[in-house]
Amino acid sequence: MQVVQSPVIPIVGELIRNFPGTISLGQGVVYYPPPPEATDLTKFFADPTNHQYKAIEGIAPLIAAIKAKLQTFNGIELDKQCIMVTAGSNMGFMNALLAITSVGDEVILQTPYYFNHEMAIQIAGCHSVFVLTDENYQLRPEAIAQAITSKTKAVVTISPNNPTGAVYSQEALREVNQLCRDRGIYHISDEAYEYFTYDGINHVSPGGFPQSHAQTISLYSLSKAYGFASWRIGYMVIPEHLLVPIKKVQDTNLICPPVISQYAALGALQTGFDYCRSHIQAIARVRQLVLRSLNSLQGLCTIAPAHGAFYFFLKVHTQLDAFELTERLIREHRVAVLPGTAFGMDRGCYLRVAYGALQESTAKEGMERLVKGLQTILT
Template identity: 45%
Template sequence: MHFIGRTSNIRNAPIIKLLQDSKVSKEVISLGQGIPFFRPPENSIESFIKNSSLKNGYSYSTDAGLIELRKAIKVKLSIENNIIVDEEQIVVTAGANQGFMNVIMSITDSGDEIILITPSYFNYIMSTRLVGCKPVLVSSDESTNLPNIEEIKKRISDKTRAIVTISPNNPTGVVYPKNLLKNINDICMENELYHISDEVYEYFTYDNNYHISPAFFDKDMDHTISLFSCSKSFAMSGYRIGCIITPKHLFNEILKVQDTIGICAPVPSQYAAIKAFDLGSSYMNQYISEINEIRLLFYDVLNGLDSVNVNLPQGAMYFFLHLKKEINTWDLAKRLIDEYDIITIPGEVFDSNYSSLRVSFGNLRVDESKEGIVRLKKGLEILL
């Protein structure tokens, strides 16, 4: 017997599947995954190594995470995000992906609905299906990458439990303006829904764009749930540390899920994260100008291609290319790997309703990026 259950309607991990389907050479340059080019803070690395060999580092922490870490997160939220919470509203998780899963398992039953704005981070769509819920996909405007508030309202039903926003956005790079986030927050309050806010790329903003935490509008913290991560801002993706900022009434419900799935986030990583959160945005500040330089290098080239429409990203580390002709983007991404040694991500995995391609510009330093741009330009000119 080969019975397959709830995973049967879930796609394979897209990036891994793409690489398995392609001929990846040693010379390949990745513009695929969003992995920053810089290292974690040195004192985070030192703290990880030190605590790995100590009993308090190789034993469990509480399910919610080390109290020292939750206090550091509390201070960071107050200073940088204007969010005032108690330690009992913070749950440390093994990354934002686990945070999202913990949340939707706490607030939904099978058959409930979660509204997601597309193009959307694929793991959130997959997680929603995995718990037996229906992802209700609301397409953003193709030119602005912003959702229409009236369209969101139309999609709310008696089964809706939450609206998810990602800002700065993966995959489009748009930063949601303050009034849009407040409108969504108000809709959630009026309809007794949760607003799940992914803020993983909060430090990655450019020009005059800036990040707003929706929980700022929810002074009672009654319906807003925020997800943060160390993976991007502190280059700690392998450490697996994120956190949920939750209304008080959900704290114990989320801990039930946490204890069942992972018990606690990796404890040496939690000690490393204390040092990272103590640094806050100051750590990213030393790298953001170089990332911005790379962003502009990519834009100068991509904007000159006749075959694509491209917006200059306001945040995050991605270009989301709108291809001017309908094409199988999975096949295009495969050919870019096979023939041009360049990794990109097909737009179809983000449930984009038009032919598109995601290009990550945060993976490489300036000199390495220049070769990546040359390969990408050549491939798109010939293949499109």
């Protein structure tokens, strides 16, 4: 555990608390709460039997609602796949690791990576193998193929991506998925931001590709789209042959997903995408505001295209350390971002800017502080 990096968000959160009035462009959450139907449905929790343990994989009504959503939105028919409800998609990732790896195995991550994935791989006693994405943070399937060894157990993709906001093309995801099938390894597809795409770009689920069922593990979350972060509900779609080992892992760590949260999740899913749509449209407007502000930093930063999630990942043209720059932005300009070092970008200075938690007025003020801060520090 000594070599596992400390979670960066609590570290930055402590800095924010030390400088009151700081606007956070740090944590990746949305500004809106769950739909009323979510809390309304928790009334069913009053049934006395709901205070007892329930099925490891989740309650039947929620499983049915997830199955319907997967068929209509993701194109996943579940002929030879199973659903496991989890306490968020981070738990789904750990479930998958513990089910498919042995100590010393390798898992391929795309760099920049999501820090909790890298932390989980180390905690499981495995090794992360890092493959750089291209200049626009897109997949490089040829490089992924070259990184596979006899110890490789899985390739991880995140689309829409955290921390970059990149959305991977269907062609690239098909290539990676086929590569995993050909090499007999797993494709772990993290799709927590599946609804957050912009500019006419569509989300693609590798689990819906023909013949992908035996090698694809798909991870989903209600935390983002339904404002569900603290309720800790996600789910995973897994090959049938992994159901028993993943049940062993989940029973040991959790026994069953929190039942009251599962009823809330059922209420949220029953509202459908209509509840999310108007809020995501509002986030899209904030995104345009953020992009206009960032474009004024041309010359000081490189801003790659970001058509998904609610992040921009900046390459800052400076010799300053990313965490030092983050600290100065908080201390001197009262605006917080996350340093790229947390996402594996140790060469160069990178910052992740998150905008999902802010409405337009706060986002405008936050971006003005960020732009002014970077201009002041870097020039």
